[in-house]
Amino acid sequence: MPSFKEYLAIIDNPDHRQRLETILNWVETEFPELEFQIKWNQPMFTHHGTFIIGFSKAKNHISVAPEKACLKEFAEEIAESGYNATSEIFRIKWDQPVNYKLLKEIIEFNIKDKADCQTFWRKS
Template identity: 60%
Template structure:
């Protein structure tokens, strides 16, 4: 997990077939179309970057930047 001023920004976890990236549901909602266009699978809470495909690091960077900006005034760990 990565945080900024005490609020969650993004989380990463490793699974057998993919890297799971969790930018909270607001990040998924904001980038859902780009995620699908890039060929990735997602749920309401995470994006699956398969190990057998290249990782779109620019997409991950956009999700991080979105959360940092969107949560600049957030005083809680999770969005409410």
């Protein structure tokens, strides 16, 4: 399975690479029970085989994907953080601060909400 370093090596901009590495390392440190995986060319974290959160790089931002139910739950906090959101992701621009408190709440919500989930994605 590809590692952080293998995934990060494809990011040409060293500042973007460092920023995403910092976020991925933070998730791994804060939530050691999560498993790191790369699926669909994106780094993501799972718990007991179910998706918890994913990240991907774009030209102008990092996309954060915690699933629709979680985005709805934290829509206000995401907007208050200055992040642009769609129904599937929210975006942290490369020059915006990362709201780690919000990321922690999102991940904790997904772990708890999906504790009994037996599928990779929530069934809506």
